[in-house]
Amino acid sequence: MPSRHPIFALSDEIVDDLASLFPDLATFQGVEGHDHHLPDLSPEGAAAALQAQRSLLARVEGLPPATDRWDRLAVEVARSILTEEIDHYEQGDHLVDLNSLSSPAQGLREVFDHMRRDTRDQWATIVDRLRCVPQALEGYRRSLDAGLEAGRPVARRQAEAAMTQAGVHASDDTSAFSSLVQEIDGSRAASALHGELDDASRAARVAFGEFGEYLRTEYLPRAEPVDAVGRERYVRQAHRFLGTDIDPEATYAWGWDEVADLRSALARVADGIAPGAGVPGALETLTGDPDRRAPDPATFCDMMQQRIDEALSQLDGTHFEVPPQIRTTAVKLAPPGGALGAYYVGPSEDFTRQGTVWWALASDGPVPLFDQVTTAYHEGFPGHHLQVGMQVSLADRLSRLHRLWLWKPGIGEGWALYAERLMNDLGFLDRPDYVFGYLAAQLHRSCRVVIDIGSHLQLPIPDGQAFHPGEAWTFDTATEMLRDYATLEPDYAESEVTRYLGWPGQAIAYKVGEQFILDTREELRRRRGAAFDPATLHRDYLEVGPVGIDLMREMLLGAS
Numbered sequence: 001m002p003s004r005h006p007i008f009a010l011s012d013e014i015v016d017d018l019a020s021l022f023p024d025l026a027t028f029q030g031v032e033g034h035d036h037h038l039p040d041l042s043p044e045g046a047a048a049a050l051q052a053q054r055s056l057l058a059r060v061e062g063l064p065p066a067t068d069r070w071d072r073l074a075v076e077v078a079r080s081i082l083t084e085e086i087d088h089y090e091q092g093d094h095l096v097d098l099n100s101l102s103s104p105a106q107g108l109r110e111v112f113d114h115m116r117r118d119t120r121d122q123w124a125t126i127v128d129r130l131r132c133v134p135q136a137l138e139g140y141r142r143s144l145d146a147g148l149e150a151g152r153p154v155a156r157r158q159a160e161a162a163m164t165q166a167g168v169h170a171s172d173d174t175s176a177f178s179s180l181v182q183e184i185d186g187s188r189a190a191s192a193l194h195g196e197l198d199d200a201s202r203a204a205r206v207a208f209g210e211f212g213e214y215l216r217t218e219y220l221p222r223a224e225p226v227d228a229v230g231r232e233r234y235v236r237q238a239h240r241f242l243g244t245d246i247d248p249e250a251t252y253a254w255g256w257d258e259v260a261d262l263r264s265a266l267a268r269v270a271d272g273i274a275p276g277a278g279v280p281g282a283l284e285t286l287t288g289d290p291d292r293r294a295p296d297p298a299t300f301c302d303m304m305q306q307r308i309d310e311a312l313s314q315l316d317g318t319h320f321e322v323p324p325q326i327r328t329t330a331v332k333l334a335p336p337g338g339a340l341g342a343y344y345v346g347p348s349e350d351f352t353r354q355g356t357v358w359w360a361l362a363s364d365g366p367v368p369l370f371d372q373v374t375t376a377y378h379e380g381f382p383g384h385h386l387q388v389g390m391q392v393s394l395a396d397r398l399s400r401l402h403r404l405w406l407w408k409p410g411i412g413e414g415w416a417l418y419a420e421r422l423m424n425d426l427g428f429l430d431r432p433d434y435v436f437g438y439l440a441a442q443l444h445r446s447c448r449v450v451i452d453i454g455s456h457l458q459l460p461i462p463d464g465q466a467f468h469p470g471e472a473w474t475f476d477t478a479t480e481m482l483r484d485y486a487t488l489e490p491d492y493a494e495s496e497v498t499r500y501l502g503w504p505g506q507a508i509a510y511k512v513g514e515q516f517i518l519d520t521r522e523e524l525r526r527r528r529g530a531a532f533d534p535a536t537l538h539r540d541y542l543e544v545g546p547v548g549i550d551l552m553r554e555m556l557l558g559a560s
Contacts, residue, residue, distance in 0.1 A: 005071040006063055011078055011399035014056050018405060021049045024111045029404045030348030030392070035115055036128040041094075041104055042139030043146050050089040057082040069555070073544065074399040076551055077406055084240055091236070095147030098154045099502030100161035100495070101339045104140050108133060109169050109176065109208070113335060114345055116353060117183070123190035123197065126180065130200035134207035141214055148222050156223035157475070158502040159215050166212030168336060170205045176335035177201040177208075227455060227475070227501040234456045238505035242410035242512060243548015248453050251508065255449030256462060258511065262443040263485065269436045283487050286370040286433055293366040297333055300367040301359065305331040307373060308357070308380035311428060319426070319535055320382060320542075325351040326389030329380055334360040340495045344379045346388035349404055355385045362491055371437035371487070377423045378441075383416035391545040402545060409506055412546035414513015417445060421514070444486035445514075448507035451478045452500045475501070516549050517541065520556055 019026035023034035039045065060079055066072035088094060097103045112129070116122045147153065168174045181198050184190050229237070231248065238246055270282035277284075286292055294300035308329055316322040326347060334343075340360050347355045357379040361367060377383055392403050420438055429435045453459065455473045463470045467485070468477055475497055482493035500507045520541075525532045537556075544555045 005066060005074065007060070007066070007071060007074040007078060008399050010059060010063065011074060011401035014078060014082070015400050015404055017052060017056060018401075021052060024107050025405075027111050027114055028107075028345060030346060030350075030353055031404055032349065035125045038108065038111075038129060038132040038136040039104075040139055041136055042142050045139055046089055046094050046143060050086060053082050053085050053089075057086065070397045073547070073551075073555065074402060077399060077402045077547060080243070080548060080551070081401065081405060087240075092147070092150065092152060095143055095150060096152050096154050098144060098162055099158040100165070100498045102503055102506075103162070104136070105162040105165060105211075106339075108136055108140075109165075112176065112180065113358070114353070114356075117187070117190070120190045120193065123184060123187065123193050127193060127196050127200045130177070130180075130197070130204045133204040137207045137211045141211065144219060148219070153219075153222050153224040155227045155501065156220060156225055157227055157498055159219050159223045161498050161502070163212045163215040163220070166208045166215065170209030170212060172205065174336055175201075175205050175208075177204045179335065228458050229456050229504045231457050234453070234504050238508065241408065241505045241509045243408045243552075244410065244550045246508075246512070248457055249459070251512065252450060252453040252457075252459055253462075255446055255453065255508075255511070256465065258446035259443065259450060259485065262439060262446055266436065266439045266443055269432055269439060272432050273436060279487065282436060286436065287368045290366070292370060292433060293368050295366055297359075297361055297364060297367060300361070300369075300372070301331045301333060303369070304357070304359070304372065304376045304380070307376045308385070311377060311423070312381045315382060315426075320386060320538065322381075322386065323390060323393040325393055326355060326385065328354055329385045330354055330356040331376075331380070332356055332358050334358040336360075339499055340492045342375050342379045344384035344388065346384070347392055349392065349400075351392070355389055357385070362489060369437075370433040371440055373434045374420045374423070374429065374438040374441050377428065378416045378420050382422065383419040384412070386419075387412065387415050387542055387546065390542045394543060394545075397543070398545065406546060408546045408548050409509035410513040410516070410549045411552055412513070413510040414515075414517055415541065415546070417442075417510045417514040418517045440487045444482065444488065445510040447481050447486050448496075448500065449511050451481060451497065452504065452507040455501060456504045513549065516552070520553070523557060 015031060019029075019031045019034045022039050023037050024039055026034040040048070057079070060075065060082065063075065066075050098105055100106075112126065115126055115129070117126060144154075169177065172178055178201060181194070181201050184194055184197050235246070235248060238248070267279055270277075270279045274281035274285045294303055308331065312322060312327060312329075316327065340362055342357060342359045345356050345358065347353055357376070379385070391398065391406075394403065420441060423429060424435060424438050429438050450461075451473065454461065455478060458472065461468050461471050461473065461477075467481060471477065478497040478500070479490070479493045482488040482496055483490060486493075488496065521534065521537055524537055540556060541552070544552055547555070
């Protein structure tokens with residue numbers, strides 16, 4: 001058997017080094033051995049991370065030329081990951097890493113959701129990590145202070161959202177840290193650790209309370225009142241999420257075209273649900289009819305689990321070849337305190353932790369199903385669960401760094417949105433309710449394009465639009481669009497807009513990435529004619545994994 005290119009051994013080292021630098025990410029990615037501590041989020045920790053990644057990149061650049069497509073892919077993945085992380089620090093983005101959804105303010109709490117707790121040793125590891133929370137938050141606070149001193153404050157809206165979340169994490173009644181103490185009482189193997197866990201949990205809650213107070217009294221008075229980040233930063237951030245450059249104004253115009261087409265399609269389906277009542281009438285029927293709702297969150301989870309399991313069972317061996325390690329997944333409710341919606345966390349490297357779909361619901365009451373079925377396919381199967389699980393399983397051709405550390409939303413979220421479309425085409429959205437939900441989800445992602453670009457670049461709403469023509473984007477306008485066009489509940493709409501404003505460039509990845517897949521499919525159909533097989537495209541796409549769009553284009557279509 002020929003020896004592998006040295007990039008594969010180096011990629012193993014890079015994973016270990018990155019896991020040591022970012023142990024929270026190691027937990028999310030399922031890399032064992034780092035669950036007992038948290039990252040150094042201080043300016044000194046950032047400097048050390050920058051230097052370490054520069055050294056790793058120099059080693060990548062010094063490797064001999066790649067000899068085949070998988071070697072070349074491994075080199076490009078390593079170069080891409082390290083280059084972007086280096087740029088993150090060199091641009092000082094770690095000094096403004098504070099938002100409502102994807103920043104250390106959330107990660108330092110959420111990481112505990114993904115730690116195993118079956119044995120005494122695993123509970124002891126949770127205790128060790130809880131003890132690290134105060135120091136991690138103190139270092140994070142010093143980096144945010146450095147951002148203020150450099151004249152780079154985060155927008156006030158993001159600081160307020162993080163402050164509110166910190167208050168939830170600090171509360172004895174609502175904090176997931178308190179829930180850990182209640183949970184350990186039911187563990188025979190770990191009950192002796194109750195006292196240590198109680199102390200560590202209390203210290204973590206106090207630390208989050210102090211962090212929230214810091215945001216309220218010290219950060220907020222100096223926060224940026226304007227949400228928009230401007231064109232330069234937006235384009236740079238969009239490239240980070242997409243792996244390709246975009247023309248934001250052209251993408252903005254395309255987004256409006258998508259909004260118009262999907263609104264028409266949604267109205268047609270709505271008329272079949274509530275004839276003559278339009279989208280609002282259909283929505284009232286879908287949310288108010290008890291037969292169209294799960295009675296409670298637990299039943300809802302069971303129903304979504306069944307949907308995902310049935311889809312996997314029916315499509316495995318026909319449309320997809322599912323690796324045996326990922327033929328099961330889990331559906332769970334997310335702890336309170338985070339943004340609303342659903343998200344997926346993949347399996348661990350050794351598959352002892354299964355992939356899980358987490359749902360953050362708005363209430364403990366009945367859950368309307370019309371828009372959740374398509375989400376189950378997006379987050380579960382054949383969306384993220386198949387995609388991420390396939391990536392982790394391909395040790396014979398993908399580097400360890402690729403399998404465990406790579407995630408470009410343009411390809412990653414683009415696939416999940418395409419998976420929703422595929423499930424509609426295959427008939428799995430078997431009621432008009434669920435087709436309505438799918439189209440509403442597509443419309444939601446199209447609204448994201450125009451809201452995200454329009455808000456951050458401060459572009460006017462086009463004069464020809466029926467929706468606030470010629471006006472400037474505001475938070476209230478964006479929320480109104482998600483409510484009235486994309487059928488979101490008010491709380492969810494507000495949570496979504498806050499997300500876009502704090503995570504520039506990410507929200508467009510879904511539709512831009514899906515469009516890339518559709519364009520690629522048509523190009524391959526044109527090239528291959530009668531020999532074209534969509535299943536082959538799906539296999540090739542999933543095997544390459546969530547790389548950047550430019551790299552995926554090269555892998556599937558060849559260099560342009």
